[in-house]
Amino acid sequence: MHFVDAKGILTNSGGHCGMNIYRGCSHGCIYCDSRSKCYQFTHPFEDIEVKQNAPELLEKALKSKRQKCMIGTGSMSDPYMHCEKELELTKRCLDVIRKYEFGVTIITKSDLILRDIDLLDEINQTAKCVVQMTLTTYDDDLCKILEPNVCNTKRRIEVLEEMQKRGIPTVVWLTPILPFINDTEENISAILQECARVGVKGIIDFGMGLTLREGDREYYYDALDKYFPGLKERYIKTYGNAYELPSANAKVLSKYFKTFCKEHGIMSKSDECFEYLGEFPEKYSQLSIFDF
Numbered sequence: 510m511h512f513v514d515a516k517g518i519l520t521n522s523g524g525h526c527g528m529n530i531y532r533g534c535s536h537g538c539i540y541c542d543s544r545s546k547c548y549q550f551t552h553p554f555e556d557i558e559v560k561q562n563a564p565e566l567l568e569k570a571l572k573s574k575r576q577k578c579m580i581g582t583g584s585m586s587d588p589y590m591h592c593e594k595e596l597e598l599t600k601r602c603l604d605v606i607r608k609y610e611f612g613v614t615i616i617t618k619s620d621l622i623l624r625d626i627d628l629l630d631e632i633n634q635t636a637k638c639v640v641q642m643t644l645t646t647y648d649d650d651l652c653k654i655l656e657p658n659v660c661n662t663k664r665r666i667e668v669l670e671e672m673q674k675r676g677i678p679t680v681v682w683l684t685p686i687l688p689f690i691n692d693t694e695e696n697i698s699a700i701l702q703e704c705a706r707v708g709v710k711g712i713i714d715f716g717m718g719l720t721l722r723e724g725d726r727e728y729y730y731d732a733l734d735k736y737f738p739g740l741k742e743r744y745i746k747t748y749g750n751a752y753e754l755p756s757a758n759a760k761v762l763s764k765y766f767k768t769f770c771k772e773h774g775i776m777s778k779s780d781e782c783f784e785y786l787g788e789f790p791e792k793y794s795q796l797s798i799f800d801f
């Protein structure tokens with residue numbers, strides 16, 4: 510872990526604000542796209558870069574914003590990785606978001622988010638908060654191999670349940686689905702049943718497969734050699750150097766997924782889910798005269 514003073518914290522694309530307080534991640538998911546070379550890391554992925562001035566930068570940015578909006582975090586690294594327990598930078602940023610009455614949406618795999626449930630609840634009551642969790646693998650032993658340094662899927666479902674109990678809406682990322690590993694109807698069905706039981710609002714899938722590119726591919730193949738001997742060769746034979754690696758069961762799984770979501774009133778179109786995540790509630794969007 511190393512500390513830096515960042516120049517800025519909020520990125521703006523298409524009217525949506527995003528922030529990454531950390532760069533790199535310690536959860537160790539074997540398929541992690543964020544390790545890909547295209548992101549130009551100048552330090553080892555596990556040597557987390559900590560933007561130590563993130564809360565101050567965020568406060569400065571939100572103070573001068575004329576329009577309230579949703580702020581997303583967690584797309585490139587988990588905001589609740591292990592170092593957050595001590596550093597509390599995500600927590601302090603949430604407190605800034607609460608203070609200025611913006612909305613927030615967080616993607617995580619960690620139950621550490623429960624520490625901040627009161628803050629999330631408050632943000633949800635004054636604006637909007639959506640908690641997003643990635644669920645890929647229902648089987649505990651397999652989950653431990655694929656996502657070794659973070660709580661398992663069953664615990665993540667408990668987190669979703671806690672959020673739902675507090676009225677905080679949740680969205681699930683059902684991706685990636687790894688060919689020949691977790692691309693079974695049994696796995697997808699077990700996860701979907703739990704999503705319906707706890708009442709998640711939407712589920713994002715990207716066509717039941719995996720993407721690999723330089724940097725990410727090498728790390729993934731090393732893990733296959735370690736835990737699934739012979740599988741790397743099967744991947745190379747099936748997909749060559751392709752970026753997109755759809756599961757051979759993709760059609761069946763996607764159909765099952767769509768039907769299930771429709772039957773249970775869960776949003777399943779990615780566009781629809783993203784629109785929902787990015788929407789700041791109109792009734793809160795007017796700044797009060799005290800904001801000027």
Ligand code: SF4
Binds near residue numbers: 534535537
């Ligand atoms: S939690 Fe996300 S960013 Fe962290 S290792 Fe896993 S896939 Fe990568």
